[in-house]
Amino acid sequence: MKLEEMQLRKTTTLESGRVRQFVLPGGKIRITEITTFCPDFVGPGPTNLYLIDGEALVLVDAGIPTYLAKAFFYHWRNQPMPKEVELLPPDFSETQLLEGLAIAGYSISDIDLLVISHGHPDHFLMANAVVSRSSASVSTHILDTPAICNPWGMLHMWFSRVDQMRSTGMPQAKTPEELIKEDTLRGLDLESLGVQVRVDAPFFRDGPLTIKGSPVRGLEVRRLPGHSPGSVGLIVGDDGDEKVLICGDVLLNTITPHPDDLLVYLQTIDELGRLDGIGLVLPAHGKAIRDLKGRAAFLREHHRDRLKLTYDACRAPHSVWDIATTSDYFDTYVNPKKFNYLAGLETLVHVEMLNMVRGVERTHIQDEVHYFRNRGEPFEEVYGRVMELVKDRGSRALLRY
Ligand SMILES: [Fe+2]
Numbered sequence: 001m002k003l004e005e006m007q008l009r010k011t012t013t014l015e016s017g018r019v020r021q022f023v024l025p026g027g028k029i030r031i032t033e034i035t036t037f038c039p040d041f042v043g044p045g046p047t048n049l050y051l052i053d054g055e056a057l058v059l060v061d062a063g064i065p066t067y068l069a070k071a072f073f074y075h076w077r078n079q080p081m082p083k084e085v086e087l088l089p090p091d092f093s094e095t096q097l098l099e100g101l102a103i104a105g106y107s108i109s110d111i112d113l114l115v116i117s118h119g120h121p122d123h124f125l126m127a128n129a130v131v132s133r134s135s136a137s138v139s140t141h142i143l144d145t146p147a148i149c150n151p152w153g154m155l156h157m158w159f160s161r162v163d164q165m166r167s168t169g170m171p172q173a174k175t176p177e178e179l180i181k182e183d184t185l186r187g188l189d190l191e192s193l194g195v196q197v198r199v200d201a202p203f204f205r206d207g208p209l210t211i212k213g214s215p216v217r218g219l220e221v222r223r224l225p226g227h228s229p230g231s232v233g234l235i236v237g238d239d240g241d242e243k244v245l246i247c248g249d250v251l252l253n254t255i256t257p258h259p260d261d262l263l264v265y266l267q268t269i270d271e272l273g274r275l276d277g278i279g280l281v282l283p284a285h286g287k288a289i290r291d292l293k294g295r296a297a298f299l300r301e302h303h304r305d306r307l308k309l310t311y312d313a314c315r316a317p318h319s320v321w322d323i324a325t326t327s328d329y330f331d332t333y334v335n336p337k338k339f340n341y342l343a344g345l346e347t348l349v350h351v352e353m354l355n356m357v358r359g360v361e362r363t364h365i366q367d368e369v370h371y372f373r374n375r376g377e378p379f380e381e382v383y384g385r386v387m388e389l390v391k392d393r394g395s396r397a398l399l400r401y
């Protein structure tokens with residue numbers, strides 16, 4: 001039997017508001033996708049939330065409230081806010097969630113469990129809107145709980161990267177001192193950004209999803225690290241039938257997720273490329289993926305190409321930001337004079353990877369900025385060592401997570 005798909009509402013505003021349903025083979029499990037507002041260009045685009053209706057009602061991800069999306073993606077990062085975003089009411093994403101549930105015939109109070117795919121703000125900051133209106137418990141991987149449960153998690157995430165970002169040579173956005181001194185962020189005080197979410201039952205290992213200790217049929221948790229330490233996917237479906245993978249930000253379509261640790265991410269992609277029996281992948285942003293192995297292969301090649309661009313750029317000593325702003329390094333223009341967190345981080349993880357396999361070496365540090373040069377070997381030899389590490393499962397033990 002094949003998977004059925006139907007659209008219940010088209011996109012309404014800024015690529016969000018769409019409601020779709022997928023009925024799994026056998027008809028016992030139904031997944032509703034609700035697309036909620038999160039900005040494009042400065043952010044990853046609208047967040048897809050998935051409600052799995054089977055033995056229990058499980059919501060995967062909670063999205064980001066519109067007022068916090070405005071603060072986090074525009075004000076903190078010094079980005080100009082388009083008029084159409086400015087005009088959105090503060091509770092716009094929340095309304096989209098409630099409407100989406102109603103269109104599909106559900107009420108928020110029916111939700112038994114909220115699973116947060118990982119600890120990035122566009123996935124959990126609206127969790128309290130779910131928890132306060134239902135008796136849902138909350139689960140996420142133990143390794144991402146610090147970002148989610150700590151009331152200062154958002155600021156911690158921001159501040160923990162400040163020295164690293166300075167070492168890239170990127171122009172700085174706001175220093176921690178400046179951010180702290182601003183007692184309001186255009187109407188939002190810092191304490192209101194401390195959105196603490198209670199996690200009732202963290203995931204410690206792969207296996208059947210459980211609610212209050214009882215396994216839920218047809219739902220399996222799998223850790224897929226690399227985009228964040230505790231990123232998880234849910235494999236949905238009964239044995240013998242084609243299954244669905246709800247994957248958070250681990251695989252996206254059409255953008256490419258930013259790896260937090262490239263080696264771990266490439267290992268996860270390698271594992272996913274060998275996973276059989278998945279007929280559909282539902283990511284947290286963008287379009288569904290029909291060909292898991294094809295998308296995994298595309299992402300592996302994408303990072304190979306980026307490693308080669310990085311390696312070639314280091315013929316002479318270059319900073320990470322020099323490389324990020326080389327023409328053709330990114331598809332879109334990166335302004336060398338403006339802070340760009342994602343461009344800096346994406347380039348940094350590729351330099352780190354090349355440094356790890358001794359393809360590039362750090363030549364010097366000037367004004368806190370680090371410079372790297374390649375050792376003049378053929379790139380294929382360097383990439384061969386990257387692939388050796390990717391295949392070597394023991395290499396994970398050497399890493400941060
Ligand atoms: Fe993410």
Ligand SMILES: [Fe+2]
Nearest residue numbers: 044120122249
């Ligand atoms: Fe995301």
